[in-house]
Amino acid sequence: MDLRFTAAELALRDEIRAFIRDRLPDDIRERMRLGYAPRKEDTVRWQRILNERGWAAFNWPRDYGGPGWTPVERMIFLEENQLAPAPEVSSFNITMIGPVLIQFGTEEQKRRFLPRAANIDDWWCQGFSEPGAGSDLAALKTAAKREGDHYVVNGQKIWTSTAHHADWCFCLVRTDPAAKKRQEGISFLLIDMKTPGITVRPIVSIDGSHHLNEVFFDDVRVPVAMRVGEENRGWDVAKYLLGHERTGIARLGKSKERVTFAREKAREVRANGRPLIEDPAFRLRVAQLEVDIKALEITQFRVVSDYAKKEAGKPDPLSSALKIKGTELLQATTELAMDVGGPLAMPDWAQELEALSNEPELGPAWASEATKSYLFLRAASIYGGTNEIQKNILTKAVLGL
Amino acid sequence: MNFDLSDEQRLLRDAVDRLLADHYGFAQRRSYLAEPEGWSKSLWSRYAEQGLLGLPFAEEYGGFGGGAIETMLVMEAFGRVLALEPYLATVVLSGTALSLAGSEAQKSAILPPVAEGRMTLAFAHGERQARYDLTDVLTTARPTAGGWVLDGAKSVVAHGGGADRLIVSARIAGERDDPDGIGLFLVDAEANGLARRSYPMRDGTQAAEIALHAVEVARDDLLGEPGAALPIIERVVEAGIAASSAEAIGAMEAMHAMTLEYLKTRQQFGKPIGQNQALQHRAAEMLIALEEGRSMAMLAAMMVEEPDPAERARNIAMAKIGVGQASRFVAQNAIQLHGGIGMTEEYAVGHYFRRVMVIEHMFGDPTYHLSRLAEQVQ
Numbered sequence: 001m002d003l004r005f006t007a008a009e010l011a012l013r014d015e016i017r018a019f020i021r022d023r024l025p026d027d028i029r030e031r032m033r034l035g036y037a038p039r040k041e042d043t044v045r046w047q048r049i050l051n052e053r054g055w056a057a058f059n060w061p062r063d064y065g066g067p068g069w070t071p072v073e074r075m076i077f078l079e080e081n082q083l084a085p086a087p088e089v090s091s092f093n094i095t096m097i098g099p100v101l102i103q104f105g106t107e108e109q110k111r112r113f114l115p116r117a118a119n120i121d122d123w124w125c126q127g128f129s130e131p132g133a134g135s136d137l138a139a140l141k142t143a144a145k146r147e148g149d150h151y152v153v154n155g156q157k158i159w160t161s162t163a164h165h166a167d168w169c170f171c172l173v174r175t176d177p178a179a180k181k182r183q184e185g186i187s188f189l190l191i192d193m194k195t196p197g198i199t200v201r202p203i204v205s206i207d208g209s210h211h212l213n214e215v216f217f218d219d220v221r222v223p224v225a226m227r228v229g230e231e232n233r234g235w236d237v238a239k240y241l242l243g244h245e246r247t248g249i250a251r252l253g254k255s256k257e258r259v260t261f262a263r264e265k266a267r268e269v270r271a272n273g274r275p276l277i278e279d280p281a282f283r284l285r286v287a288q289l290e291v292d293i294k295a296l297e298i299t300q301f302r303v304v305s306d307y308a309k310k311e312a313g314k315p316d317p318l319s320s321a322l323k324i325k326g327t328e329l330l331q332a333t334t335e336l337a338m339d340v341g342g343p344l345a346m347p348d349w350a351q352e353l354e355a356l357s358n359e360p361e362l363g364p365a366w367a368s369e370a371t372k373s374y375l376f377l378r379a380a381s382i383y384g385g386t387n388e389i390q391k392n393i394l395t396k397a398v399l400g401l
Numbered sequence: 402m403n404f405d406l407s408d409e410q411r412l413l414r415d416a417v418d419r420l421l422a423d424h425y426g427f428a429q430r431r432s433y434l435a436e437p438e439g440w441s442k443s444l445w446s447r448y449a450e451q452g453l454l455g456l457p458f459a460e461e462y463g464g465f466g467g468g469a470i471e472t473m474l475v476m477e478a479f480g481r482v483l484a485l486e487p488y489l490a491t492v493v494l495s496g497t498a499l500s501l502a503g504s505e506a507q508k509s510a511i512l513p514p515v516a517e518g519r520m521t522l523a524f525a526h527g528e529r530q531a532r533y534d535l536t537d538v539l540t541t542a543r544p545t546a547g548g549w550v551l552d553g554a555k556s557v558v559a560h561g562g563g564a565d566r567l568i569v570s571a572r573i574a575g576e577r578d579d580p581d582g583i584g585l586f587l588v589d590a591e592a593n594g595l596a597r598r599s600y601p602m603r604d605g606t607q608a609a610e611i612a613l614h615a616v617e618v619a620r621d622d623l624l625g626e627p628g629a630a631l632p633i634i635e636r637v638v639e640a641g642i643a644a645s646s647a648e649a650i651g652a653m654e655a656m657h658a659m660t661l662e663y664l665k666t667r668q669q670f671g672k673p674i675g676q677n678q679a680l681q682h683r684a685a686e687m688l689i690a691l692e693e694g695r696s697m698a699m700l701a702a703m704m705v706e707e708p709d710p711a712e713r714a715r716n717i718a719m720a721k722i723g724v725g726q727a728s729r730f731v732a733q734n735a736i737q738l739h740g741g742i743g744m745t746e747e748y749a750v751g752h753y754f755r756r757v758m759v760i761e762h763m764f765g766d767p768t769y770h771l772s773r774l775a776e777q778v779q
Contacts, residue, residue, distance in 0.1 A: 001403060001404055001405070001406070001470050001699065001702070001703055002402065002403045002703070003402060003700070003703050004402065005402055006402075009402075072402060263778065263779070277778065277779060280775065282778075283775035283776070283778040284771060284772065284775045286775070286778045287771050287772075287774040287775040287777075287778055288722075288771060290719070290774070291719045291722045291723055291771070291774070292723075294697070294700070294716075294719045294723070295693040295694075295696055295697050295719075295723045295727075296693065296696075298696035298697065298699060298700050299692055299693055299696040301402055301404070301696075302404050302696060302699075304402075305402050305403060305404050306404070318692060321688070321689045321692060321693075324689065325689065325693070388682065391681070391682045391685040391686070392678075392681070392682075394685040394688060394689075395681040395682070395684065395685050398685075398688060399661055399681070399684055399685065399688060400661075400665075401661070401664060401665065401675040401676070401681050401684065
């Protein structure tokens with residue numbers, strides 16, 4: 001047993017760290033440091049810089065334009081990128097549709113979509129959830145009827161993150177409503193968001209942002225060539241997508257970065273007549289978070305080093321534990337940052353700023369953004385399979401109950 | 402980064418598991434508790450035969466040169482069966498003190514008989530007023546012509562009553578809480594002026610109060626440099642934390658397995674209670690706590706030999722907190738999910754509960770270590 005990284009891994013970490021330090025544009029770094037969610041342009045700009053270096057598609061094999069890294073190397077990359085802090089690469093492009101096309105796509109699909117996904121020339125979104133199909137994804141109803149060499153798609157998707165930015169959507173649709181098992185009548189389609197009949201309607205979330213959408217499909221014609229995998233076998237594709245490489249799911253670098261940021265700001269604000277950083281209750285909270293981060297970090301090391309051994313195998317069921325604990329920490333650390341802001345974290349400055357742009361600065365942006373991420377990240381324990389669903393998975397896959 | 406065991410380590414783990422499977426059923430354990438020592442002397446000899454009692458000692462003293470990972474494997478196995486023998490006290494705590502601070506003569510005199518199972522030891526450091534503070538030593542050591550005279554009292558010394566020799570800390574110089582001025586002494590348990598009062602802990606393991614009235618100790622029985630024992634004591638405690646954390650993981654594994662079995666078999670409302678989602682999720686949370694705890698116990702073992710003292714102390718403290726909190730969660734829920742039967746003395750789960758409870762309160766509990774870590778937050 002050995003906790004240490006190899007010399008090659010350490011060298012790669014230093015290389016990545018130096019690259020991010022030198023190449024991450026200052027304006028993006030500053031926004032990220034203050035806790036802003038990355039803008040579309042920020043994500044695109046940074047992902048293209050990474051792609052130039054061959055790192056954007058960090059989990060793809062070399063043959064498809066990825067760096068061909070081991071699971072440990074991928075983990076190192078993700079952590080360095082989060083610690084910087086830099087915008088994370090598009091998960092829809094890189095960890096979802098990329099690996100799906102590499103595994104199931106036709107040569108034509110791979111040739112057409114993979115390089116553009118890596119370079120984020122296409123912005124992808126995910127059309128899975130529906131009003132009646134959330135955790136119970138197989139209940140989805142959006143219908144695709146075959147008409148010659150097209151499918152005609154009708155129905156509705158919901159919670160579609162960044163659909164309003166998206167050029168393409170990978171979508172689960174029902175192609176056989178009569179299938180004996182619900183899972184057996186589903187297909188996986190790639191849909192051009194410019195196709196006539198698609199309407200995107202914003203859903204404003206409790207943080208005030210427009211990130212989520214409803215997407216309506218009204219007689220949308222999708223070429224059969226845009227189906228991934230066999231007809232009615234889309235569930236296998238979806239399962240692969242959801243189970244593939246979930247080791248990045250804990251987003252520990254992000255939680256670490258938030259604690260570092262909160263400690264930094266706690267030196268600037270006061271509580272009981274002294275810097276907040278000297279407050280015993282605050283310190284205790286930080287210490288506990290650091291212990292929890294350490295416990296998850298070592299657990300993640302165990303899962304990743306195990307994964308490295310059985311690369312082609314099934315995902316480790318413990319990745320559900322990583323998802324649960326990782327999102328709990330993400331929530332707890334953004335909560336900490338908000339609490340450091342205190343009363344100045346509570347005003348919603350956004351509208352004021354728009355209306356009175358020549359007034360002096362209101363509260364500190366970081367405090368307001370901390371609250372925004374706190375609110376936004378309530379979703380972390382809901383998306384990607386709710387934490388309760390993850391416990392169901394553990395119950396079945398590990399406990400055998 | 403690598404979490405695999407070597408072939409030798411796997412063999413060791415399997416051999417210990419086999420030995421304990423044959424000799425440590427719950428009923429057998431009850432009979433060992435009833436023996437005069439409160440543990441099994443015959444099993445102690447078996448441990449010696451299998452090389453466990455000299456596992457971490459250097460080869461020239463009859464040992465096998467094992468490291469903290471080997472100790473972790475043995476302690477996990479002990480935890481799974483709630484072994485009662487004084488392994489932690491003798492081999493881990495006292496063995497570490499001797500290995501780190503002992504002279505050639507001291508090591509040659511003591512480690513071989515320990516490895517052969519002919520001598521047990523206890524590490525007598527804690528005092529009544531000290532709680533978890535390692536520097537709070539009031540017991541005194543006065544120099545005399547022939548050596549030292551010890552006066553004072555040691556409290557809740559694990560296996561202190563039955564040990565053949567004690568390693569006693571005493572203040573040679575300085576005031577209470579002074580990090581300098583503490584010495585470690587090898588004291589014969591039968592020495593004049595030494596009185597021991599043995600009692601069982603809440604988990605059935607043995608401990609003792611030890612009173613020292615003008616106990617004479619030879620000059621050669623000072624361990625290490627006079628007055629410079631604190632760094633040694635800290636390393637002994639770190640080794641103790643790593644080993645007892647592994648033991649707690651073994652106990653948590655057993656509690657989790659027992660609880661799962663119960664959830665699958667106990668019927669209420671015409672179905673196994675494990676079909677209730679409230680209980681399933683609790684069991685899943687126990688699993689997560691167990692696995693995160695296991696990660697922390699591995700961290701502690703891998704840090705015992707870390708050369709940077711601050712790094713070592715910080716990581717081992719984090720592990721102690723993590724394992725302690727995880728064991729409390731697993732143990733409390735193990736009883737809760739068993740319902741009434743979990744409350745009974747005759748059922749095993751309550752014994753495991755009490756073992757991890759006692760371990761949690763050794764070497765500083767999670768709140769104690771958390772507060773120390775908190776002081777370093779900046």
